[in-house]
Amino acid sequence: MTSRTLYRKLVDSHTVTWLDDENLLLFCDLHLMNEYTSPQAFAGLYEQGHEVPMPDQNVAVVSHIIPTHPTRVRIISDPASALQARNLKKNCDHFGIPLFDTNDALQGIEHVVAPELGLIRPGMVVICGDSHTTTYGALGALGFGIGTTDVEHVLATQTLVYKPAMDMRIRIDGTLPVGTTAKDLVLDVIGRIGAQGARGYAVEFCGTTIDALSVEARFTLCNMILEAGVRGALIAPDQKAIDYVTSRAPDIAEQYLDAALAAWDKLHSDTDAVFDIEHHFDASHVAPQVTWGTSPDQVVAIDGSIPALDTILDHSVRGSAARALAYTGLRAGSAIEGTAIQHVFIGSCTNGRIEDLRAAAGIVHGRQVAQGVRAMVVPGSGAVKRAAEAEGLDRIFTQAGFEWRNAGCSMCLAMNDDVLAAGVRCASTTNRNFEGRQGRGAITHLMSPAMAAAAAVSGHITDVRQLEVLS
Numbered sequence: 001m002t003s004r005t006l007y008r009k010l011v012d013s014h015t016v017t018w019l020d021d022e023n024l025l026l027f028c029d030l031h032l033m034n035e036y037t038s039p040q041a042f043a044g045l046y047e048q049g050h051e052v053p054m055p056d057q058n059v060a061v062v063s064h065i066i067p068t069h070p071t072r073v074r075i076i077s078d079p080a081s082a083l084q085a086r087n088l089k090k091n092c093d094h095f096g097i098p099l100f101d102t103n104d105a106l107q108g109i110e111h112v113v114a115p116e117l118g119l120i121r122p123g124m125v126v127i128c129g130d131s132h133t134t135t136y137g138a139l140g141a142l143g144f145g146i147g148t149t150d151v152e153h154v155l156a157t158q159t160l161v162y163k164p165a166m167d168m169r170i171r172i173d174g175t176l177p178v179g180t181t182a183k184d185l186v187l188d189v190i191g192r193i194g195a196q197g198a199r200g201y202a203v204e205f206c207g208t209t210i211d212a213l214s215v216e217a218r219f220t221l222c223n224m225i226l227e228a229g230v231r232g233a234l235i236a237p238d239q240k241a242i243d244y245v246t247s248r249a250p251d252i253a254e255q256y257l258d259a260a261l262a263a264w265d266k267l268h269s270d271t272d273a274v275f276d277i278e279h280h281f282d283a284s285h286v287a288p289q290v291t292w293g294t295s296p297d298q299v300v301a302i303d304g305s306i307p308a309l310d311t312i313l314d315h316s317v318r319g320s321a322a323r324a325l326a327y328t329g330l331r332a333g334s335a336i337e338g339t340a341i342q343h344v345f346i347g348s349c350t351n352g353r354i355e356d357l358r359a360a361a362g363i364v365h366g367r368q369v370a371q372g373v374r375a376m377v378v379p380g381s382g383a384v385k386r387a388a389e390a391e392g393l394d395r396i397f398t399q400a401g402f403e404w405r406n407a408g409c410s411m412c413l414a415m416n417d418d419v420l421a422a423g424v425r426c427a428s429t430t431n432r433n434f435e436g437r438q439g440r441g442a443i444t445h446l447m448s449p450a451m452a453a454a455a456a457v458s459g460h461i462t463d464v465r466q467l468e469v470l471s
């Protein structure tokens with residue numbers, strides 16, 4: 001057999017049949033759903049009289065619209081959102097699909113909940129009506145987002161009409177410097193290759209930097225690289241990934257474990273596999289990153305400057321930079337450090353996991369949120385919230401003046417009531433800084449949890465490497 005990339009192996013092992021020269025029918029091991037992209041798909045099922053043949057290979061989570069105020073019982077006050085949640089429950093009950101509902105203790109952001117519950121295993125194909133499904137590549141599972149029509153098709157058949165992507169390999173070697181994280185690494189990569197730089201490609205990450213990353217850091221990487229346009233992001237599962245999965249998946253009965261381990265062992269690109277494009281980066285020069293514009297690739301190192309417009313040669317890139325700066329109210333050529341912020345948001349499926357909260361708490365400990373700044377932490381899931389509370393992280397945050405919230409997408413895209421007012425500038429650990437993403441006219445600066453924590457206690461965008469850990 002000819003040499004294959006990991007991506008091709010995953011596609012091949014899930015191909016039911018080729019439909020024509022370009023498209024195949026892909027079997028989907030797990031279909032995740034949220035309240036936002038599923039209603040029309042369910043409506044289509046009812047209309048066509050279709051059943052869901054494999055309900056247990058579907059899971060739904062209320063993620064986007066849920067209020068995060070720290071109440072014991074969560075009530076969605078917006079009528080349209082409340083209806084979405086009610087409909088999701090009704091539809092899941094009707095078809096027998098497992099659901100993590102509004103007040104389920106395990107509820108949270110779908111991309112945080114699914115892996116932490118052991119639902120994602122190496123070698124799976126996982127799809128969801130949500131773009132950041134690429135997250136699961138961290139465990140060697142092929143994850144990607146699908147549209148609403150596809151959601152209906154998957155519900156009815158557990159398969160998807162799929163046109164394979166091209167192969168890209170991003171090799172990253174070197175040690176990430178102190179004060180930098182997977183978030184800085186991925187922002188740096190996106191800054192280099194651009195927001196369209198991996199469009200049409202499934203990306204496999206490898207190299208010594210990737211080997212050294214924790215599984216949670218790999219989630220951050222595979223989640224956020226979506227912002228370079230990828231159609232999938234993979235890391236070949238190693239012992240860390242396998243330990244992560246087996247410690248969370250007690251249902252893999254002992255008699256199947258050996259077979260599972262043997263199958264996972266084959267999940268890597270063959271040594272002579274050919275990629276359509278290869279990049280090679282050095283992590284040892286990465287500095288903490290901050291976005292200055294309205295696209296994740298408009299990013300700069302904390303000790304760098306926003307580009308001067310006349311240094312941008314490409315006409316359309318220069319035009320977008322000028323428009324972005326008009327929106328973010330920053331000056332071309334000026335330093336990003338020192339920019340005053342009024343809000344800090346720590347959370348999301350990019351950086352709402354326990355390691356992220358630990359990193360932020362490490363900076364916050366012994367300090368206070370700066371005057372005039374509102375800061376909140378929204379854990380990625382109920383389980384992350386409880387784990388953080390067990391470690392006392394919630395007290396570190398609240399004593400410093402942070403709000404400690406319930407889990408959900410929250411201010412990552414402001415589809416609940418956590419919305420910023422126009423003109424408010426936010427240091428945010430999320431993955432998108434699009435115009436109006438956190439509220440109409442609000443300005444988002446993407447950065448790591450430690451950098452967001454440093455901004456909270458300083459009142460401006462600052463270099464976390466200059467802050468001593470006080471604990």
Ligand SMILES: CC(C)[C@H](C(=O)O)[C@@H](O)C(=O)O
Nearest residue numbers: 036037064129130131132413
């Ligand atoms: C609401 C959903 C469709 C969307 C996505 O696909 O990513 C959201 O999660 C986002 O982050 O913008």
Ligand code: SF4
Nearest residue numbers: 109348349409412413
């Ligand atoms: S946390 Fe943000 S990026 Fe992730 S699923 Fe929710 S809205 Fe999308």
